[in-house]
Amino acid sequence: MTTTVPDAPPTAGTPAAGTSGTAPLVRRRGGGVTRWAAPLAVFAALIGGWYAITYLVLDPARRFLMPPPQDVIAAFFDGPTVERIGEALGQTVKVTFTGLAIAIVIGMAWAVLMSQAKVAERSLFPYAVALQCIPILALVPLIAFWFGYGFGARVIVCVLIALFPIVSNTLFGLQSVDRGMRELFDLHGAGRTTRLLKLQLPAAMPAIFAGFRISAGLSVVGAIVGDVFFKQGQAGLGIVLDNFRNCIQGAELFATILVAAALGFAVFALFGWLGRLAVGRWYDQSRDPA
Amino acid sequence: MSAPAPSVPAAGTGTRVLHFRDVAKAFPDGTVALEGVDLDVHRGEFVTVVGPSGCGKSTLLRIASGLSPATSGTAEMDAARIGYVFQDATLLPWRSVLKNVQLLAELHGMSKTATNQASRDAIDLVGLSGHEKKLPRALSGGMRMRASLARSLTLDPDLFLFDEPFGALDEITRERLNDELIRLFSAKGFGALFITHSVSEAVYLSTKVLVMSGRPGHIVDTFEVPFGADRTPELRFTPEFAALSGQVSAALRAGHS
Numbered sequence: 001m002t003t004t005v006p007d008a009p010p011t012a013g014t015p016a017a018g019t020s021g022t023a024p025l026v027r028r029r030g031g032g033v034t035r036w037a038a039p040l041a042v043f044a045a046l047i048g049g050w051y052a053i054t055y056l057v058l059d060p061a062r063r064f065l066m067p068p069p070q071d072v073i074a075a076f077f078d079g080p081t082v083e084r085i086g087e088a089l090g091q092t093v094k095v096t097f098t099g100l101a102i103a104i105v106i107g108m109a110w111a112v113l114m115s116q117a118k119v120a121e122r123s124l125f126p127y128a129v130a131l132q133c134i135p136i137l138a139l140v141p142l143i144a145f146w147f148g149y150g151f152g153a154r155v156i157v158c159v160l161i162a163l164f165p166i167v168s169n170t171l172f173g174l175q176s177v178d179r180g181m182r183e184l185f186d187l188h189g190a191g192r193t194t195r196l197l198k199l200q201l202p203a204a205m206p207a208i209f210a211g212f213r214i215s216a217g218l219s220v221v222g223a224i225v226g227d228v229f230f231k232q233g234q235a236g237l238g239i240v241l242d243n244f245r246n247c248i249q250g251a252e253l254f255a256t257i258l259v260a261a262a263l264g265f266a267v268f269a270l271f272g273w274l275g276r277l278a279v280g281r282w283y284d285q286s287r288d289p290a
Numbered sequence: 291m292s293a294p295a296p297s298v299p300a301a302g303t304g305t306r307v308l309h310f311r312d313v314a315k316a317f318p319d320g321t322v323a324l325e326g327v328d329l330d331v332h333r334g335e336f337v338t339v340v341g342p343s344g345c346g347k348s349t350l351l352r353i354a355s356g357l358s359p360a361t362s363g364t365a366e367m368d369a370a371r372i373g374y375v376f377q378d379a380t381l382l383p384w385r386s387v388l389k390n391v392q393l394l395a396e397l398h399g400m401s402k403t404a405t406n407q408a409s410r411d412a413i414d415l416v417g418l419s420g421h422e423k424k425l426p427r428a429l430s431g432g433m434r435m436r437a438s439l440a441r442s443l444t445l446d447p448d449l450f451l452f453d454e455p456f457g458a459l460d461e462i463t464r465e466r467l468n469d470e471l472i473r474l475f476s477a478k479g480f481g482a483l484f485i486t487h488s489v490s491e492a493v494y495l496s497t498k499v500l501v502m503s504g505r506p507g508h509i510v511d512t513f514e515v516p517f518g519a520d521r522t523p524e525l526r527f528t529p530e531f532a533a534l535s536g537q538v539s540a541a542l543r544a545g546h547s
């Protein structure tokens with residue numbers, strides 16, 4: 001292959017970019033304005049809607065229900081509020097990551113076990129499905145009943161909520177190894193452990209990380225749900241949210257919601273990044289549905 | 291290929307590595323895939339089975355490799371190690387070329403030094419030197435197939451099974467890999483059982499061509515190929531090649547109707 005495609009700039013004789021023939025291509029490629037204009041317009045409309053509700057819909061006496069954006073931003077500059085939210089955030093992060101770590105260990109072990117024998121899958125998978133079908137909120141009182149209202153109980157709520165995506169994605173990944181590759185390992189007498197370590201787990205990594213990403217978001221939900229429900233023990237974001245609601249501190253409440261949202265987004269992004277780090281070299285993540 | 295090819299033992303003189311007598315295969319749903327198949331492969335013999343899609347060629351290979359048992363008859367493999375080259379290169383996408391080539395040696399518990407030596411040699415042999423660190427996704431289809439060949443070569447197999455390995459490649463790449471395969475076969479003298487639906491590929495590569503017909507799959511004709519080991523692309527344009535290809539084609543058509 002020695003053919004080179006000349007990449008010369010257009011000469012005076014050739015029609016310049018922007019003439020009718022090439023215009024659509026040029027616009028699509030360099031469209032910085034159109035790329036940002038639409039998202040910005042939507043964002044502006046949302047903020048505009050917020051202002052409209054605050055100042056046009058709500059009676060001034062009821063404005064605390066939806067304080068204007070600048071009040072919410074101001075809450076972030078109020079020392080005591082920030083300190084309170086910051087401490088709660090730290091607590092929630094601790095619960096989230098402890099719960100997630102435990103869910104990852106249990107979930108992967110569960111899935112690996114099921115992938116090793118059909119009988120194991122038949123006897124263990126129904127419980128994974130049950131876990132998904134039982135509204136975890138219905139179990140929260142029971143958890144409090146058994147384990148009290150402390151850190152441990154919150155972590156258990158987290159684990160229960162975050163477990164299923166890890167179990168199902170890991171199992172799916174382990175089982176959907178390409179048939180040719182499985183037969184290659186069969187032909188050369190690979191044992192169970194070799195097959196698991198050298199074929200199934202590496203092949204399942206993209207699916208496993210997709211599961212981690214979903215569970216990471218759910219784990220934040222779990223941590224906050226536990227908090228809101230227990231209303232006791234060291235305050236996480238859930239308790240702070242609840243307190244601000246009780247004290248009719250609308251701006252602070254909104255600020256805390258934004259922090260909770262940012263936390264959810266951050267753990268989701270963190271696991272997306274970890275996933276790219278682990279499998280991005282060989283796996284094209286842009287094909288993932290999630 | 292200017293280098294003189296090492297001499298290959300005449301067909302049938304090497305040790306027998308594969309032996310089929312009256313092999314039949316029926317699937318649980320009642321489909322009879324193979325019936326009354328007799329064939330032998332010796333070291334130094336390149337046997338190709340040519341037949342239409344769905345005639346049971348791949349089933350034949352699966353029985354030969356032990357991936358799937360025969361329903362009746364005798365299917366014996368007397369090879370210490372086999373190479374199996376699939377239709378797809380089946381490289382592990384997370385492993386580099388070198389690591390992929392080393393995989394089978396790892397599975398067979400070869401020592402680290404032996405693995406390294408064998409994989410370097412195999413990579414050289416298939417012409418992939420300089421590409422060791424690349425991931426499969428960075429390779430062309432032809433290069434992937436070369437890596438797949440190298441992976442099997444590390445075991446120095448007595449018997450090589452090929453399941454339409456070049457079917458998905460373009461004609462130029464395919465013909466080049468055919469030449470590489472002839473060179474490897476001449477150098478190593480393994481026994482080969484090659485499945486294809488291309489008559490010219492069958493005649494070009496083989497010492498013996500078996501024509502298969504479907505429903506149920508059985509061998510309808512056998513052709514000894516008289517050309518020596520020093521085959522070059524020009525062979526494809528000789529009258530002898532055309533004549534033999536014509537006969538194989540005719541047998542294929544007769545069996546198919």
